[in-house]
Amino acid sequence: MSTVFSPLGAERTVLLVSLKPDTDTVDWLVSEGWHVVHAKTQQQVQRTIERVAIHVGLVQLPVSCSSQQLAELESCISQSDVAWIAEVRPGQAEDPSIRRFILDFCFDFVTLPCNDERLTILMGHADGLWSLRDTANHAKPVAVSSTMIGQCEAMLQLNRGLDKCARNEAPVFIAGESGTGKELTARAIHDRSARAKEPFVAINCAAIPPSLLQSELFGHERGAFTGALQRKIGRIEAAAGGTLFLDEIGDMPHECQAVLLRFLQEGTIERLGGTGPIKVDVRIVSATHVDLMAAIETGRFRMDLYHRLCVLRLDEPPLRERGGDIKLLAQHALDLYRRDGARKIRGFSSDAISAMFNYSWPGNVRELINCVRRAVVMAEGRFITASDLGLPGIETKCGRTLAEIRCDAERAAVRDALARHAYSLSSAAIELGISRATLYRLLNSSGLRDESPSSRHPRCVPECGDPAGEPARRGAEHMAR
Structure with a gap:
């Protein structure tokens, strides 16, 4: 069982997870108005969170924290929305597993011995963060019509066209690449139309074998063919009063296209093996990733069917745009x-x-x-x-630190100044506004000294008065004497 260290009337509650709680820390928290609840095991943590509104948690890591203990702590706190703070001892944060634990599961951490006032401020911040998160989670969700997510101009234009199509009864054709969400658009048309309370029936024309597609669309009577043991209502008849979505219409077999065209012209169907027409009121929405104009040119799709289906047209934008x-x-x-x-x-x-x-x-x-x-x-x-x-063809580019950017800028400035002054250190230093000694240090640290003519030609030596030129000057004076 968990142990309560302060009266239940306290306004704020902190869950202390520790094998042996630090009494000084508990006394300080109680004096600051926190209601402290102690838990040792995962079961105690879960029961406490279910029973009490916990905003902030304090995890005191054991002195010798084993991998098993760390795994148990992770299991304790990973399934909660509590803002956790870790208390570690000097040197513990150097352990890679503990660092990962802090980064992955904790709001922040403190190293013992810790100033009590600092811990109180940190817990207040964690409590405030929890409140912001709680407000965000319970905020009234923004209504997104028919799960159509997007704010770009192409999606706004699609939504405007979608509303216009929804107010009309004409067939709608949706063009777009595979995976752009054509069925979502078709369902949105249905949901915004006067047929919203009636069935929405979808059929993938490419997923059904040609020999069965006609039966799936129009249904069949008992005994119409071998295996037809009872009457079956087709998808068109099942969508009566509502919307029929014909997905991948570009892959429909040629023999089925003629039968579908007859239905679109007359509004009636006849089940396989049936004896008479059946009047069906249904709105047709079709879609495909196939270029139907190219399919028409090659004879794979009927032009008259295309004009029947494509009275209203919507183009689904690809994600890359x-x-x-x-x-x-x-x-x-x-x-x-x-x-x-x-x-x-x-x-x-x-x-x-x-x-x-x-x-x-x-x-x-x-x-x-x-x-x-x-x-x-x-x-x-x-x-x-x-x-x-794991996106293919995308290389992860590591950003440069500010120190690296500064170093590159200094190297470029020094190189340009030296080139303009024929590698005269005095003149280059005056232009750069630094001393010759500083310039010489920059040459060494940036590797530019190896690029200078003095490193390749014996006549190009540093000037008198430069740190590197001093030994040469003394040697010349000695020879003169």
């Missing part, structure tokens, strides 16, 4: 699958975002969502990195 929507969609995918991983993923690192923007996404939104889902499982840190995404 949607700019900032890539980050929005990646965050949406992370929100969907963040619980799939063993760690609590906080977001994407800057190099991951850069990699996503630089990738062409041939699989479009479908590829992006699957990529993020895989990265959630494979990530070893709290942020998804470019290497976690």
